Amino acid sequence: MNKDLILKKIGDWNQDFSYPLFIAGPCSVETPEQLDQTVGQLVEQGISTIRAGVWKPRTRPNSFEGVGAIALPWIQEVKAKYGVKFAIEVASPAHVDEALRAEMDVLWIGARSTVNPFTVQDIADSLKGVDIPVLIKNPINPDLALWIGAIERIAQAGVSSIGAIHRGFSNFNDTKYRNSPTWQIPIELKSLFPDLPLLCDPSHICGNRDLIQHIAQKALDLSFDGLIIESHYQPDKAWSDAAQQLTPGSLGNLLQHLKTRKVALDDPELQSQLEVIREQIDHVDREILELLSQRMSLVEKVGQYKKLNNVAILQMERWNKVFQTRPEWAKSLNLKESFAKDLFKLIHTESIKKQTEVMEGE
Ligand SMILES: C=C(O[C@@H]1C=C(C(=O)O)C=C[C@H]1O)C(=O)O
Missing domain, CATH: 3.20.20.70 (Aldolase class I)
Known part of the structure; x- marks a missing residue:
């Protein structure tokens, strides 16, 4: 492009x-x-x-x-x-x-x-x-x-x-x-x-x-x-x-x-208030990624067991359980169930990719 x-x-x-x-x-x-x-x-x-x-x-x-x-x-x-x-x-x-x-x-x-x-x-x-x-x-x-x-x-x-x-x-x-x-x-x-x-x-x-x-x-x-x-x-x-x-x-x-919104923040006071919150968001995003990385290491470990024991990567029973419980947990945390579903579909696809690499690796 x-x-x-x-x-x-x-x-x-x-x-x-x-x-x-x-x-x-x-x-x-x-x-x-x-x-x-x-x-x-x-x-x-x-x-x-x-x-x-x-x-x-x-x-x-x-x-x-x-x-x-x-x-x-x-x-x-x-x-x-x-x-x-x-x-x-x-x-x-x-x-x-x-x-x-x-x-x-x-x-x-x-x-x-x-x-x-x-x-x-x-x-x-x-x-x-x-x-x-x-x-x-x-x-x-x-x-x-x-x-x-x-x-x-x-x-x-x-x-x-x-x-x-x-x-x-x-x-x-x-x-x-x-x-x-x-x-x-x-x-x-x-x-x-x-x-x-x-x-x-x-x-x-x-x-x-x-x-x-x-x-x-x-x-x-x-x-x-x-x-x-x-x-x-x-x-x-x-x-x-x-x-x-x-x-x-x-x-x-x-x-x-219609309310036309300002594209940029021209008020320095508001700008600095937002900066404080944005720093907190940066911190939380970092933690989210650290947790995802931790999850992926566990997925990798499960992949190694599957490889050793000749077990299929995709485990529907387990996946259905994950896919059912996470949206419920999300709801109790005031997050949309549909958001949790989309998120975990992405995570699951990445898990499958990771375990495929493990399975195909030496
Ligand atoms: C991690 C596993 O492998 C796959 C990935 C899952 C996940 O990311 O939660 C769940 C089930 C499996 O399709 C597992 O079998 O537990």
Whole structure:
């Protein structure tokens, strides 16, 4: 992975954007009237960058696939009327070409395109020599390397203003979210590329407008640099994604209730109080690792007995007992059972690796 990517914070992009960057707009452009009404109302709520789908990648054929390029002059009209910037999704060099000719301000690459390196490379090639901000949504599957690969392809084309959008990951409808947030993936992205602006798309994570506030707040709590939220002046009549769109008024209300957090601690008093607690955490972490090392030595010893006596490494009866008791112990210590389960699954996998080394050793 190329960690030397040159990425710019939003404040250093080639155009001026407010920070945090709040982008809002309809899932799809439907009619000139719908666009005008929605944008006009969003501007009243302080939104200055609008999103809208022109070409829509839909799961099944014969559903509404966007009105297509006829929307571009409608967009140009509202841009001129309200003085807003406009972001649209592109999925092919032809889309890039039309979007640039229509003077769009921001392009984004959708999750279903990010999964395909051929598609991303084609889009990247069509962007050579053009410096427009490009936002790259995560691939639909939780594959961080694929997301990074798409960012690298666009960066290598010479695009200097790049952002990532976390829109959640496909699931089997077994969670309350349309797309699972799986926060560890964007957090890992942010830790690998601290300067990469990261936006959250709570609309596609939630699939339901009632959950959006919570996810939007969580994103800001995790130091995301902005949000991209679907909004339509008549959400229930929307031609796509009706359940997750907010009216501009509700969106304004949501934004007003969001708490924007400071990224750094600028108060020296608070800083020194945190330092004291962080030193204690360092100490506890050290002890956790010493105990894990002690546990691993015992596991190794058990491995040696197994080898001597020709006994299988994986002992389900014992493992089931460990896996049952530890979450109970955790609960009594005010820790989540699910956390203990995940932790002990990791520990068990490492134990098996260690005993395999013992078994295969001389
Ligand atoms: C340590 C052992 O080997 C394996 C590792 C276990 C563990 O890490 O707790 C439990 C059962 C075994 O699958 C053992 O048999 O006790």
